[in-house]
Amino acid sequence: MVRRPLTNPRKEASQERSRATVDALVEATARILVSEGFDKASTNRIAEVAGVSVGSLYQYFPSKEALVAAVSERHRQEIMRLVRGELAKVASQPIEQGVRTLVAVAIKSHRIDPKLHRVLAEQIPRVGRLEKVETFNGGNYDLFRTYLEEHRDELCVDSLELAAFVCVTSIEALTHTAVLHRPKMLCGETAEALIDDATRLVVGYLKGCELR
Amino acid sequence: MVRRPLTNPRKEASQERSRATVDALVEATARILVSEGFDKASTNRIAEVAGVSVGSLYQYFPSKEALVAAVSERHRQEIMRLVRGELAKVASQPIEQGVRTLVAVAIKSHRIDPKLHRVLAEQIPRVGRLEKVETFNGGNYDLFRTYLEEHRDELCVDSLELAAFVCVTSIEALTHTAVLHRPKMLCGETAEALIDDATRLVVGYLKGCELR
DNA sequence: ATTAAAAGCGAGCAATCGCTCACATTATAG
DNA sequence: CTATAATGTGAGCGATTGCTCGCTTTTAAT
Numbered sequence: 001m002v003r004r005p006l007t008n009p010r011k012e013a014s015q016e017r018s019r020a021t022v023d024a025l026v027e028a029t030a031r032i033l034v035s036e037g038f039d040k041a042s043t044n045r046i047a048e049v050a051g052v053s054v055g056s057l058y059q060y061f062p063s064k065e066a067l068v069a070a071v072s073e074r075h076r077q078e079i080m081r082l083v084r085g086e087l088a089k090v091a092s093q094p095i096e097q098g099v100r101t102l103v104a105v106a107i108k109s110h111r112i113d114p115k116l117h118r119v120l121a122e123q124i125p126r127v128g129r130l131e132k133v134e135t136f137n138g139g140n141y142d143l144f145r146t147y148l149e150e151h152r153d154e155l156c157v158d159s160l161e162l163a164a165f166v167c168v169t170s171i172e173a174l175t176h177t178a179v180l181h182r183p184k185m186l187c188g189e190t191a192e193a194l195i196d197d198a199t200r201l202v203v204g205y206l207k208g209c210e211l212r
Numbered sequence: 213m214v215r216r217p218l219t220n221p222r223k224e225a226s227q228e229r230s231r232a233t234v235d236a237l238v239e240a241t242a243r244i245l246v247s248e249g250f251d252k253a254s255t256n257r258i259a260e261v262a263g264v265s266v267g268s269l270y271q272y273f274p275s276k277e278a279l280v281a282a283v284s285e286r287h288r289q290e291i292m293r294l295v296r297g298e299l300a301k302v303a304s305q306p307i308e309q310g311v312r313t314l315v316a317v318a319i320k321s322h323r324i325d326p327k328l329h330r331v332l333a334e335q336i337p338r339v340g341r342l343e344k345v346e347t348f349n350g351g352n353y354d355l356f357r358t359y360l361e362e363h364r365d366e367l368c369v370d371s372l373e374l375a376a377f378v379c380v381t382s383i384e385a386l387t388h389t390a391v392l393h394r395p396k397m398l399c400g401e402t403a404e405a406l407i408d409d410a411t412r413l414v415v416g417y418l419k420g421c422e423l424r
Numbered sequence: 425a426t427t428a429a430a431a432g433c434g435a436g437c438a439a440t441c442g443c444t445c446a447c448a449t450t451a452t453a454g
Numbered sequence: 455c456t457a458t459a460a461t462g463t464g465a466g467c468g469a470t471t472g473c474t475c476g477c478t479t480t481t482a483a484t
Contacts, residue, residue, distance in 0.1 A: 015451075018461060038337055043442060053463045058443065125250055126334040159405065165394070166386060166409050173385030174378060182377070193371065197378050197417070204416040205409070227481075230431060255472060265433040270473065 022060050024050040026074065029067045034115045038123040041068070065129050072120055072133045079109045080139055087143055095154045095206055098147065099167075100199045106175040107186065107195070118180055137172055144168050148206075155206050167202050174198050234272050236262040238286065241279045246327045250335040253280070277341050284332055284345045291321045292351055299355055307366045307418055310359065311379075312411045318387040319398065319407070330392055349384055356380050360418075367418050379414050386410050 028050035032041045043064050047054045061067045086105040090098040110117055126133055145164040148155065157163040178185045178194060185194055240262035244253045255276050259266045273279045298317040302310040322329055338345055357376040360367065369375040390397045390406060397406055 015460065017450085021461080037339060039339065042440080044440090047464095054443075055445085055464070056462050059461075064442070122338040125337060127249060127251065157409070162397075162405055162409055165389075165397075166413060169385050169389050170382045170413065173381050177377075177381050185377075193374055197369070197374055200420070201378060201382065201413060201417040204420045205413040208412070208416045208420065227430065229480080233431080254470075256470090259434095266473075267434065267475085268432050271431075276472070 018060070021050075021052055021056055024052060025057055025061065025067060026070050030071045030074075030116060033068070033071065033119045033123075034113075038068075038119065038125075043067075063129075068124060069129055069133065071116070072124070072130075075113065075116055075120060076138075078112050082109050082112070083140060084143065087147060091147065091150065095151050096199075096203055098151075099202050099206070100195065102144075103171055103175070103195050103198045103202070106171050107179065107191075110175055110179040114179060121176070121180070137168055140172075141165065141168050156208060157206060163206065166205065171198060171202065174201075230272070233262075233264050233268055236264060237269055237273065237279060238282045242283045242286075242328060245280070245283065245331045245335075246325075250280075250331065250337075255279075275341075280336060281341055281345065283328075284336070284342075287325065287328060287332060288350075290324055294321050294324070295352060296355065299359060303359065303362065307363050308411075308415055310363075311414050311418070312407065314356075315383055315387070315407050315410045315414070318383050319391065319403075322387055322391040326391060333388070333392070349380055352384075353377065353380050368420060369418060375418065378417065383410060383414065386413075 025046060028046050029041060032046060032049055036045075041064070043057055044054055046064075046067060047057045050057075057067075061070070083102075083105060086101060090101045093101070120133070124130060124133060141164050144167060145160055148160050148164060148167075152160070155163070174194070175198075184190065237258060240258050241253060244258060244261055248257075253276070255269055256266055258276075258279060259269045262269075269279075273282070295314075295317060298313060302313045305313070332345070336342060336345065353376050356379060357372055360372050360376060360379075364372070367375070386406070387410075396402065
């Protein structure tokens with residue numbers, strides 16, 4: 001059996017020209033996802049918008065899924081960069097203030113590219129290699145867990161593992177749902193009310209021992 | 213301009229035979245969604261599995277979307293029926309016990325048909341007439357809000373509206389994520405720990421005044 | 425028995441999709 | 455300059471999709 005010479009191999013971009021092509025493709029995919037939706041993001045259309053040929057597209061991305069995954073990954077990393085930075089700042093602050101900052105940054109992270117965030121959350125079928133796109137929190141659990149460990153003495157919970165899950169999941173859900181489905185909730189003083197309550201929810205849980 | 217005689221009109225099933233056809237179609241759609249995924253759920257395949265012809269399918273459902281929407285709606289109503297029933301039982305119980313029961317029922321509701329629930333949550337592109345599928349909580353906010361109103365004196369929150377949002381969103385996210393992405397968390401005593409913590413999270417928020 | 429409406433059928437059309445491949449162009453090395 | 459690799463091209467294939475329409479069968483009413 002003979003290996004086909006050089007047909008399939010999806011290459012890694014090495015020269016500068018090809019790097020630009022790859023960037024254009026990812027960027028075009030993101031733009032189409034936002035402006036036309038997932039259905040309309042066909043490989044032909046992506047290539048057209050990117051200003052390259054379909055052939056070139058398939059030199060760097062083995063499938064349409066791979067392109068969407070690249071867009072999703074880029075977005076996830078932007079969010080992680082923001083969260084990581086903010087978490088470093090509040091590392092030494094007490095729980096009360098730290099959590100409040102994190103709630104604020106959670107909202108902020110949903111505003112990096114809200115339209116893309118929405119499409120990624122609502123229109124992408126999590127299947128095949130898109131299965132692990134899941135939530136954008138993968139690494140956030142560990143980050144927050146580490147933060148909690150450094151404040152162990154302030155806390156009143158049995159398991160930091162479980163606590164991190166409860167806090168991150170709740171904050172993510174509250175901010176995600178608010179931004180996507182309750183836009184009014186983030187206008188004017190209502191936004192403050194949400195941040196207040198979300199903070200109280202989480203801090204009360206982390207510090208309150210009186211119950212059980 | 214002449215109206216086409218009887219071509220498009222997607223009819224409401226009136227005779228008994230056609231009712232069976234409609235049921236078979238919805239059931240087939242659900243089965244395919246679960247066993248083969250959204251992509252494979254083509255109208256031709258749905259009709260084949262249902263044991264009817266594509267023509268019959270289009271007599272009752274104007275599009276593939278409509279079929280998926282019907283499946284989603286059926287699932288949503290099953291959940292609502294469960295929640296509504298349980299909420300009636302705890303209506304007169306104190307917050308502490310009521311919330312605990314509701315957390316339990318939230319988990320239970322995710323187990324009505326977990327595989328279908330997962331497909332509906334992860335693979336269905338929320339677009340067109342599927343846009344309002346959203347979460348399965350639409351009516352739950354109001355239900356829970358009513359419950360809170362009847363226990364106003366036990367609570368320590370500014371806005372019941374906001375409180376209902378915070379509680380329902382958190383409980384839904386915690387149970388949803390646990391069932392779908394943390395199956396181990398619901399085995400043995402870990403399940404109790406999650407229920408304990410989720411309850412403490414919500415109750416502490418609803419009753420705790422000491423903070424701010 | 426006659427008739428008309430209701431329900432069911434399925435071959436097949438038009439459109440689209442993801443993707444390939446034979447070829448052209450551009451860059452790099454000797 | 456020449457050779458070779460890297461990069462880019464786009465017509466178009468094969469498969470699939472959502473859906474239509476002319477037709478048959480079943481049911482209910484007269």
